[in-house]
Amino acid sequence: MNDAASGTEPFDVVDVIRAKRDHAELPDAQIDWVVDAYTRGIVADEQMSALAMAILLNGMSRREIARWTEAMIGTGRRMDWSGVQRPTTDKHSTGGVGDKITLPLAPTVAACGAAVPQLSGRGLGHTGGTLDKLESIPGWRASLSPDEMLSVLRDTGAVVCAAGADLAPADKRLYALRDVTGTVESIPLIASSIMSKKIAEGTAALVLDVKVGSGAFMKDVESARELAETMVALGTDAGVRTVALLTNMATPLGLTAGNALEVAEAVEVLGGGGPDDVVELTVRLAREMLEVSGQGGAKDPADALRDGTAMDVWRRMIAGQGGDPDADLPRARETHTILAPADGTLASLDAYQVGVAAWRLGAGRGRQDEPVQAAAGVRMHVKPGAVVRSGEPLLTLHTDEPARIQRAVDALDGAYVIAPAGSRPDLLPLVVDRVS
Incomplete structure (x- = not known):
């Protein structure tokens, strides 16, 4: 039964939809009510779909977005970390391909x-999920009670x-609902979705990693900057010290995309090695997190990676959640290697297509309930800018099911460009911009 039929609700959802359809700003009381009523089942899915589309088409003011975010937080609980004897800080990435940064980042910041x-999520489609990666470690548990979380922390x-x-x-x-109604791309709804969870999470400081490029939600720098500015404003208005980095997702991060493959690469970084871009972004985000938490200058994250203290935290963190940091990671039963078709310079490697290939190989899911x-x-043997020789490995595909390989190969058709030797590809820097 919707609110109009019940006659007991303070607003009529059709009036709210019409107001946003006609470019009006929604008052605070209407926003509070419609979010709460949808959560209670008073507002039907088709009605919220219409409102979400109106928001996508007509936008929201900063006040509306802030109130919408606060209303979503108010439907649940806020976490409290006051029992932790250190300043708290968190990072959120808008998602990409090969983005295993949380794995080395969290222990590095803790070591400093x-x-x-x-609080992390699972992958959907071509973007990987932190929890899926960590669950490739034997015994590791993603689901913890609040008391267990506090104990590990x-x-x-x-x-x-x-x-x-x-x-x-x-x-x-x-x-x-947004996922099945064509309203995913709305910046007010993206920003409020991310920030409602992050503010409810209860940390005092937050660093946002807003990806931009083919493998990201935001394909161009302008829309990524708009999203970053919106989220930084939401965090600031809520009393959370918030900054954002815009980072390059035109090509995958590191040399791996997949769950156990990315864990192994993260452990390399924690051991003082690993791909340069993963190390660079880990250190840059760690410095930002320490700065906003008031811990800047206490210890440099690059030193924590070099001297083994970040690795020590990693091992204790994994063990604290039931995992065995010394256990062998799963290995795929089948592999298939794609070779360079010519000599030259790898000019580009499309992040989205690599992500789709990894998904088709079994690393990702099409629905939330899929294993x-x-x-x-996918393991990448070279990064854009590298010299390649005809017949040398470019990419190796990993899967337990050989029937998946051809569809993954198909996904990589046109994913890479080999330019004449000596050419210099025009690549975005790893960190494109900073918003505070």
Whole structure:
């Protein structure tokens, strides 16, 4: 039964839809009511779909977005980390391909004096999920009770786990609805979705990693900057010290896309090695997190990677959540290598197509309830700008199911360009901009 039929609700949802359809600003009371009523089931999915489309087409003011975000937070509980004897800080990435940065980042920041309570998610489509990656470690648990989360955080300085169902439950309903109604791309709805969860998470400081490029949600720098500015404003208005980096997702991060493959690469970084771009972004984000948490200058994150203290935190964090940091990671039963067709310079490697290939190999899912393969994914042997020789490996595909390989190969058709030797590809820098 909707509100109009019940006669007991303070507003009529059709009036709210019409107002936003006609470019009006929604008053605070209407925003509070419609978010709460949708969570309670009073506003029907088709009605919220119409409102979401009106928001997509006509936008929202900063006041409306802030109130919408606050209303979504108010449908659940706020977490409290006051029992942790360190300043708390968190990072959120808008998602990409090969984005395993949380894995080395959280223990690195913890090794430098801040506490990192990281509530993460699972992958959907071509973008990977932090929890899926960590679950490739034998025994590791994503689901922790609040007491368990606090215990791991106190003992190690970092915890990475799943958010409870009572954290901004309105967002969970609305996120699923947007996914099937063509309203995913709305910046007000993206920003409020991310920030409602992050503010409810209760950290005092937040760094946003807003990806831009083919493998990201935001394909161009202008829209990525708009999203970053909107989220920074939401965090600031809510009393959370917030900054954002715009980072390049035109090509995958690191040399792996897939669950266990990315864990292995993250461990390389924690051991003082690993691909240059993963190390660079880990250190840059860690410095930002320490700065906004008031811990800047206590210890440099690059030193924590070099001297083994970040690795020590990683091992304790994994063990604290039931995992075995010494266990062998799963290996795929089948591999297929794609060779360079000519001599030259690798001019580009499209992040989106690599992500789709990893997804088709079994590393990702098409629906939230689908399982993933721990060992599936893509290993990249070279990065854009590298010299390649005809017949040398470019990409190796990993899967447990050989029938998946051809569709992954098809996804990579046109994904890479080999230019004449000596040419210099025009690449975005790794960190494109900073918003504060």
